[in-house]
Amino acid sequence: MNEFTLIRDIERYLEGEMTVQEKTAFEALRQSDPAINAQVEAHIRFMQELEGYGRRVALKEKMDHIHSTLDMDVLRNITPPGPARVVSISRRMLTNMAAAACIALVTSLSTIALMQRANRQKTTAQYEDVRRTLNNIQRSQNALINDINSKKRAPANPGTYGGTGFAISNNGYVVTNYHVVAGADSIYIQNTKGEAFKATSVFEDISSDLAILKITDSTFKGQALPYSLKPQKALRGEDVFTLGYPRDEIVYGEGYISAQTGFNGDSAAYQVSIPVNPGNSGAPLMDNKGDVIGIVTGKQSTSDGIAFAVKSAHLKRLLEEMPKDKLPKTQWNHKNRLEGLSRVEQVKKLEEFVYMVKVYN
Amino acid sequence: MKHNQNIERDRELLLGLARNDDKALATIYTENFPSVLRMVLQYKGSEDDAKDLFQEAMIILYEKVQQDEFDLYSKLKTFLYAICRHLWLKKQQNGSWQLALPDELAEILPGEDLNITQEHQQKDLQFTIMEQAMGNMGEPCKTILEDYYVRKMSMQEIAEKFGYTNSENAKNQKYKCLMRLKKLFFDQYKS
Numbered sequence: 001m002n003e004f005t006l007i008r009d010i011e012r013y014l015e016g017e018m019t020v021q022e023k024t025a026f027e028a029l030r031q032s033d034p035a036i037n038a039q040v041e042a043h044i045r046f047m048q049e050l051e052g053y054g055r056r057v058a059l060k061e062k063m064d065h066i067h068s069t070l071d072m073d074v075l076r077n078i079t080p081p082g083p084a085r086v087v088s089i090s091r092r093m094l095t096n097m098a099a100a101a102c103i104a105l106v107t108s109l110s111t112i113a114l115m116q117r118a119n120r121q122k123t124t125a126q127y128e129d130v131r132r133t134l135n136n137i138q139r140s141q142n143a144l145i146n147d148i149n150s151k152k153r154a155p156a157n158p159g160t161y162g163g164t165g166f167a168i169s170n171n172g173y174v175v176t177n178y179h180v181v182a183g184a185d186s187i188y189i190q191n192t193k194g195e196a197f198k199a200t201s202v203f204e205d206i207s208s209d210l211a212i213l214k215i216t217d218s219t220f221k222g223q224a225l226p227y228s229l230k231p232q233k234a235l236r237g238e239d240v241f242t243l244g245y246p247r248d249e250i251v252y253g254e255g256y257i258s259a260q261t262g263f264n265g266d267s268a269a270y271q272v273s274i275p276v277n278p279g280n281s282g283a284p285l286m287d288n289k290g291d292v293i294g295i296v297t298g299k300q301s302t303s304d305g306i307a308f309a310v311k312s313a314h315l316k317r318l319l320e321e322m323p324k325d326k327l328p329k330t331q332w333n334h335k336n337r338l339e340g341l342s343r344v345e346q347v348k349k350l351e352e353f354v355y356m357v358k359v360y361n
Numbered sequence: 362m363k364h365n366q367n368i369e370r371d372r373e374l375l376l377g378l379a380r381n382d383d384k385a386l387a388t389i390y391t392e393n394f395p396s397v398l399r400m401v402l403q404y405k406g407s408e409d410d411a412k413d414l415f416q417e418a419m420i421i422l423y424e425k426v427q428q429d430e431f432d433l434y435s436k437l438k439t440f441l442y443a444i445c446r447h448l449w450l451k452k453q454q455n456g457s458w459q460l461a462l463p464d465e466l467a468e469i470l471p472g473e474d475l476n477i478t479q480e481h482q483q484k485d486l487q488f489t490i491m492e493q494a495m496g497n498m499g500e501p502c503k504t505i506l507e508d509y510y511v512r513k514m515s516m517q518e519i520a521e522k523f524g525y526t527n528s529e530n531a532k533n534q535k536y537k538c539l540m541r542l543k544k545l546f547f548d549q550y551k552s
Binding site: 003004007008011042043046049050051052053054055056057058059060061062063064066067069070072075076 | 387398487540
């Protein structure tokens with residue numbers, strides 16, 4: 001039995017076109033052959049689908065016909081589009097979402113901004129630290145240069161900067177800090193009696209911040225130095241004192257060696273706990289016996305009582321390095337005449353050899 | 362009681378619809394379409410959307426009353442409106458996230474109606490398959506089958522229309538067409 005005759009028989013069977021004989025024969029076939037039976041059942045389902053389809057298409061055609069008879073213009077007029085509720089709902093949602101998004105945006109942006117600022121502050125804090133420490137030298141050193149203008153000096157003698165210096169020979173050689181005389185047009189040395197002498201810088205060493213001045217005035221009369229230079233290292237805790245010109249008057253200060261290194265671990269200097277003020281730059285740092293052990297150079301501006309002094313060994317080295325023709329007649333091998341004296345006596349003798357350095361530029 | 366009268370009238374219309382009474386169909390259509398149109402327009406749909414939607418609801422209703430088990434709990438108008446609304450929102454849901462089904466509307470729809478539409482979806486699928494199968498049929502098969510099953514023409518009429526010498530020849534042709542359609546349908550259905 002081929003497909004065509006099968007479908008024909010099924011159709012005839014279902015439509016009731018078969019004779020009684022045919023029907024019984026077909027039913028017997030259905031019973032005996034499950035494949036045929038399945039075909040019949042599938043066909044019944046299929047016919048249902050087809051009829052359903054037919055009904056639906058017919059209905060659709062009818063409805064389309066009815067629809068075409070409707071007067072859409074009238075309908076349109078009686079149906080003014082009311083407020084679009086779904087859209088308004090979505091708008092409300094959009095507003096909410098927009099608000100939420102805005103809040104989220106603002107929050108995240110401000111968080112980012114805060115984080116960045118915090119970050120920056122952190123780095124600037126570090127930076128400042130570094131800068132501060134860098135500045136420190138400069139500021140403290142600059143600070144130690146006494147601004148003479150601000151001291152309302154006599155207009156006839158207006159120095160721009162001031163520092164301290166002390167004699168290292170009996171023929172007019174004076175040592176001071178390089179930063180005191182750096183960029184100077186002219187330098188004057190003034191002693192405690194108020195006598196001023198013109199001086200020139202003959203040797204400078206930036207690395208140790210020292211400068212050797214020579215008094216060029218012929219009126220200057222040298223005296224034998226009462227103190228000597230002690231190139232050995234001073235020990236921590238050793239008492240020291242200094243004389244300097246933080247103001248027009250010579251000022252005495254005392255303290256002790258606090259560390260063997262200077263600012264930022266500078267091995268060329270000591271850390272000294274001593275009151276130091278602008279103008280003290282270049283002042284001699286003496287030990288109890290009255291030996292020069294260093295030259296005050298600066299202080300740490302952030303904390304009190306921390307000053308720095310270049311070790312005397314560097315002054316000695318500097319003097320050795322100086323060209324022979326400029327070399328001062330050093331008399332360091334003479335006997336220290338300050339040893340054993342009371343501090344008052346020491347200071348009294350010493351102050352004649354400590355000068356105010358006035359710098360004009 | 363006016364309410365009961367309305368229900369009574371709706372019943373009559375539905376019986377007419379089940380009997381394939383064109384007048385009943387036309388009455389139901391013209392009376393109920395405007396409110397659905399209004400709804401769809403409110404939801405920013407087009408007139409064609411409204412037409413498709415309403416006809417789909419009508420098909421659901423029609424198939425329901427054909428099954429003889431349909432009992433109308435509410436007014437016909439409410440029923441059609443609810444189904445349309447449900448179908449519409451469902452379509453929107455599938456289409457875009459913006460038009461999520463508002464809770465207030467979801468509540469309006471009784472559970473039974475949801476079942477109706479689910480049942481309808483299954484039927485819809487079969488219908489689409491049949492439609493495709495039919496579309497893939499060539500002539501004259503397509504017309505013969507449509508004339509017989511859709512327009513309910515007799516084999517005699519079909520034989521005359523297509524110039525077959527007798528209805529037996531037309532029938533043989535119909536069987537051949539049916540065989541092919543069946544094949545197309547079940548091929549689709551299984552895949």
